[in-house]
Amino acid sequence: MELARRVTTITPSTTLAITAMANELLAEGHDVIGLAAGEPDFNTPEHIIEAAMTAVKNGETKYTPSGGLPALKQAIIEKLKKDQHLDYSLSNIIVTTGAKHALYLLFQACLNPGDEVIIPAPYWVSYPEQVKLAGGMPVIVDTCQENHFKVTVDQLQKALTDKTKAIIINSPSNPTGMIYTKEELRDIGDFCLENGLVIVSDEIYEKLVYEGTEYASIAQCSKAIKKQTVIINGVSKSHSMTGWRIGYAAGDEGLIKAMTNLASHSTSNPASASQHAAIAAYEGTQKPVEEMRLAFQDRLNYAYERLINIPGLTCVKPQGAFYLFANAKKAADMTGFNDVSSWLSALLSEEKVALVPGKGFGAKDYIRLSYATSLENLKEALDRINQFMEKHL
Numbered sequence: 121m122e123l124a125r126r127v128t129t130i131t132p133s134t135t136l137a138i139t140a141m142a143n144e145l146l147a148e149g150h151d152v153i154g155l156a157a158g159e160p161d162f163n164t165p166e167h168i169i170e171a172a173m174t175a176v177k178n179g180e181t182k183y184t185p186s187g188g189l190p191a192l193k194q195a196i197i198e199k200l201k202k203d204q205h206l207d208y209s210l211s212n213i214i215v216t217t218g219a220k221h222a223l224y225l226l227f228q229a230c231l232n233p234g235d236e237v238i239i240p241a242p243y244w245v246s247y248p249e250q251v252k253l254a255g256g257m258p259v260i261v262d263t264c265q266e267n268h269f270k271v272t273v274d275q276l277q278k279a280l281t282d283k284t285k286a287i288i289i290n291s292p293s294n295p296t297g298m299i300y301t302k303e304e305l306r307d308i309g310d311f312c313l314e315n316g317l318v319i320v321s322d323e324i325y326e327k328l329v330y331e332g333t334e335y336a337s338i339a340q341c342s343k344a345i346k347k348q349t350v351i352i353n354g355v356s357k358s359h360s361m362t363g364w365r366i367g368y369a370a371g372d373e374g375l376i377k378a379m380t381n382l383a384s385h386s387t388s389n390p391a392s393a394s395q396h397a398a399i400a401a402y403e404g405t406q407k408p409v410e411e412m413r414l415a416f417q418d419r420l421n422y423a424y425e426r427l428i429n430i431p432g433l434t435c436v437k438p439q440g441a442f443y444l445f446a447n448a449k450k451a452a453d454m455t456g457f458n459d460v461s462s463w464l465s466a467l468l469s470e471e472k473v474a475l476v477p478g479k480g481f482g483a484k485d486y487i488r489l490s491y492a493t494s495l496e497n498l499k500e501a502l503d504r505i506n507q508f509m510e511k512h513l
């Protein structure tokens with residue numbers, strides 16, 4: 121069947137190839153260690169599960185308003201007030217089927233054909249594809265390890281054209297784990313204000329910040345910057361709720377209304393039970409969130425120290441999220457592989473360790489290691505990577 125041009129321009133996920141290979145090995149009975157996960161390995165906290173079960177038993181099984189239950193929007197408003205000291209009204213919030221769909225609706229609602237969106241690389245894989253699906257043009261701006269993968273105003277100035285409509289800031293970042301300081305965000309925010317750009321602030325890893333690093337949302341930098349910003353967030357990573365599919369966007373009333381109209385014709389509403397679970401996530405105890413954060417911090421410290429001692433790998437210590445993003449070009453060269461992707465494939469077939477190639481994040485010389493797994497798994501995986509290097513050196 122002939123497919124629409126729209127879908128033929130979409131790049132398939134590069135993580136799929138390695139995941140497919142890992143699954144094949146698993147099916148053959150091999151002991152594969154997967155360090156490719158994009159989700160916390162903890163179960164959803166008990167009180168959240170209980171709240172969803174109670175809601176379902178009480179008959180909360182029907183359609184909800186397209187933009188989400190008012191009680192959940194209110195819980196999100198309180199969260200934004202408490203955590204970021206930001207004031208929003210119900211009309212500034214839409215609850216979506218995961219943060220991913222909030223981003224999807226946002227690009228659909230604000231881009232016209234040919235509008236450009238500046239995306240600093242390395243980037244989360246879905247940004248360029250979602251921009252393209254909305255008829256927009258992703259403009260990739262490469263950042264460098266020396267500058268901790270943060271985009272500068274100078275770089276933005278060079279990328280700016282009369283078609284630039286928006287910029288995406290993802291802090292803490294997937295895949296690099298870097299966090300922008302408030303000063304850096306203010307400079308970027310002022311630049312966006314001067315040039316009338318929409319600021320898309322993807323804050324999905326906001327709760328996973330380590331070793332006393334200060335986290336700020338760009339919307340906190342000034343009232344004017346807040347007006348230009350659309351915050352994207354949700355419960356997937358903070359409350360280990362990836363499968364429940366609840367995210368949200370907070371921003372300009374007109375834009376949120378347009379996104380809600382689009383949602384009403386696509387998903388109708390996020391699952392009602394999940395919305396009740398999310399109310400409990402935001403209104404209940406935040407103790408499990410902190411416990412998970414501390415566990416991630418221990419794993420980061422362990423895995424980082426091990427990783428930087430592997431010959432040929434260099435890595436800036438992440439401040440947030442749950443990934444290590446390491447340059448593996450030298451490791452591939454030293455061991456006689458043509459590129460990092462073939463080095464990774466060999467690591468998987470010989471040592472049964474699955475990592476994600478940086479190619480899909482716009483950084484082909486890099487690898488992403490997710491530490492959303494147990495310390496035992498991390499130890500074993502890092503032992504095997506060392507063994508692999510020793511074998512090939």
Ligand code: PLP
Nearest residue numbers: 158218219220244294354356367
């Ligand atoms: N933004 C980033 C940077 C992510 O890494 C992810 C998930 O991997 C998302 C958004 C989407 O999250 P959700 O599960 O809420 O759709």
